[in-house]
Amino acid sequence: MGGPIPTDAIIAMPDGDEQGQDEPACAGVSRGPAIAEDAGSRFEAEALPHLNDLYRTAARVLGDRGEAEDLVQEVYLTAWKSFHRFEPGTNCRAWLFKILFYSINHHWRRRFRFPLLSDREPAEREVACATPLPERLTDEEILAALDKAPRDFRAVVLLADVEEFSYKEIAGILNIPIGTVMSRLSRGRKLLREQLATVAQSYGILKTNNKRSEA
Amino acid sequence: MTADRDYGCRQALEYFEALTGGETASDAKAQEHLKACSSCASELELRSRLRARLKAAVRGELPMPGLHDRVRATIRERERAPRSSWLPNRVMLAAAAMASLCIAALVVTRSNIAPSTLAAQDEFIGAMQARVAAVFGVGLGDHLHCSWFRTFPSLPGPELTSALGGEYAPLAKIVRDQVPDRFRLVIAHRCSYRGRRFVHVSMKDDVNLLSLVITDKQAGESFPASGGTVAGGIQLHHAGVDRFQVSGFETADQLVFLVSDLRPDENRNLLAALAPDVNRVLDSIRKG
Ligand SMILES: [Zn+2]
Ligand SMILES: [Zn+2]
Numbered sequence: 042m043g044g045p046i047p048t049d050a051i052i053a054m055p056d057g058d059e060q061g062q063d064e065p066a067c068a069g070v071s072r073g074p075a076i077a078e079d080a081g082s083r084f085e086a087e088a089l090p091h092l093n094d095l096y097r098t099a100a101r102v103l104g105d106r107g108e109a110e111d112l113v114q115e116v117y118l119t120a121w122k123s124f125h126r127f128e129p130g131t132n133c134r135a136w137l138f139k140i141l142f143y144s145i146n147h148h149w150r151r152r153f154r155f156p157l158l159s160d161r162e163p164a165e166r167e168v169a170c171a172t173p174l175p176e177r178l179t180d181e182e183i184l185a186a187l188d189k190a191p192r193d194f195r196a197v198v199l200l201a202d203v204e205e206f207s208y209k210e211i212a213g214i215l216n217i218p219i220g221t222v223m224s225r226l227s228r229g230r231k232l233l234r235e236q237l238a239t240v241a242q243s244y245g246i247l248k249t250n251n252k253r254s255e256a
Numbered sequence: 257m258t259a260d261r262d263y264g265c266r267q268a269l270e271y272f273e274a275l276t277g278g279e280t281a282s283d284a285k286a287q288e289h290l291k292a293c294s295s296c297a298s299e300l301e302l303r304s305r306l307r308a309r310l311k312a313a314v315r316g317e318l319p320m321p322g323l324h325d326r327v328r329a330t331i332r333e334r335e336r337a338p339r340s341s342w343l344p345n346r347v348m349l350a351a352a353a354m355a356s357l358c359i360a361a362l363v364v365t366r367s368n369i370a371p372s373t374l375a376a377q378d379e380f381i382g383a384m385q386a387r388v389a390a391v392f393g394v395g396l397g398d399h400l401h402c403s404w405f406r407t408f409p410s411l412p413g414p415e416l417t418s419a420l421g422g423e424y425a426p427l428a429k430i431v432r433d434q435v436p437d438r439f440r441l442v443i444a445h446r447c448s449y450r451g452r453r454f455v456h457v458s459m460k461d462d463v464n465l466l467s468l469v470i471t472d473k474q475a476g477e478s479f480p481a482s483g484g485t486v487a488g489g490i491q492l493h494h495a496g497v498d499r500f501q502v503s504g505f506e507t508a509d510q511l512v513f514l515v516s517d518l519r520p521d522e523n524r525n526l527l528a529a530l531a532p533d534v535n536r537v538l539d540s541i542r543k544g
Binding site: 081083085089093096097099100106109110113114116117121131173174176178180183184187197198202203223227232233234237 | 273274278301302305306307308309310311312313314315316317318319323324326327328330331332334
């Protein structure tokens with residue numbers, strides 16, 4: 042996947058001079074014919090099954106369900122507008138996720154009071170706390186721990202460990218190098234472990250020592 | 257544990273860490289290490305249980321039941337656009353508005369503007385105007401007509417601002433100075449919509465589009481007497497419809513608007529920042 046998603050698609054505005062030649066509607070794209078009569082049904086069949094995946098990722102990255110619903114609608118409108126360039130058989134799901142993250146970075150970014158983390162990775166720290174047994178944690182505790190990780194790391198963990206995209210797909214979706222994907226994933230998982238340990242301590246699941254729990 | 261052994265664990269864990277989803281381990285050394293090292297084996301097992309729990313927890317979160325239908329309805333509506341009927345529901349109206357916009361956009365960029373497209377544009381503009389107080393609709397209408405439905409050829413700055421006319425030329429710089437660098441100037445001219453004349457400066461970035469719109473007051477036109485905010489002694493008024501924000505103020509004989517798809521507070525703050533300088537320019541023009 043090459044350049045950015047066409048911005049006119051995001052904002053639904055005609056901008057002829059900026060409709061570039063390398064719009065990556067999806068991998069292996071070619072300029073297809075105009076939207077066919079049944080394009081709506083085809084789009085629904087190809088794209089709608091991924092709605093829950095997009096929603097839960099948006100909800101976790103944005104931290105707000107209402108905004109996630111709005112964003113998902115926007116993603117589908119954008120996708121629909123570019124659907125005539127979508128080639129059947131290519132990875133529609135990765136394409137939708139790419140639009141999702143493009144929208145988050147270029148449009149929704151301004152809504153956050155705090156700046157997004159830069160590409161600079163945080164300093165490496167040793168994980169000093171023991172990780173609680175996953176079975177002892179509730180879903181709420183796991184999600185609370187995930188939400189505490191910085192957004193960029195959370196995004197990579199979600200795409201890799203929940204949505205099961207490959208490194209290459211994630212690199213395309215987030216428009217970052219594969220090396221960055223790998224380091225963010227490794228760091229994100231560590232941060233999640235640290236947070237889980239903190240959560241577990243606060244719930245009294247773990248004692249506050251550094252011994253690995255063997256129970 | 258010896259240093260060598262320690263290094264082996266780290267290497268092995270890094271190798272397995274780098275595998276994603278369906279990938280299976282193919283590195284013989286790493287696999288061998290795993291067979292021999294119970295600490296790595298239990299660490300990996302813990303990681304995979306953790307991932308399973310994380311997946312289940314995140315996937316347990318489902319959208320409100322209506323979202324599928326809303327998205328489907330939006331797409332269907334879009335197929336029928338631009339001659340869609342305006343549905344009463346707010347969300348549907350917004351969706352339909354975007355839908356007809358996008359269809360219009362496709363037509364505008366691919367062929368010469370067809371009458372039906374212009375009609376659809378006017379229909380859209382009318383629907384948006386109808387949802388704000390009439391005075392706000394004045395600025396909103398020109399923004400939509402002249403900026404929103406337009407393609408922007410890249411013109412060099414001087415060529416652009418010359419269309420503004422000497423006395424209003426300082427407005428382009430005033431806007432430029434207050435708007436973030438990522439925005440570029442795309443319009444600085446005089447234009448008209450529905451027989452009314454406007455002075456119009458527009459800037460855009462990859463996502464947002466904003467217009468400063470100035471027009472002479474017509475009989476009885478005024479912003480509401482109460483409400484709004486004050487910036488530098490100037491009373492500002494605000495309205496919004498869907499993604500569009502309209503902030504405005506008035507002088508003795510003119511209406512000044514900032515219209516954009518920025519956030520409400522951003523639009524408000526931007527006009528608050530612009531108002532004193534814009535007011536000064538208008539004042540000096542009035543005094544000749
Ligand atoms: Zn080991
Ligand atoms: Zn204009």
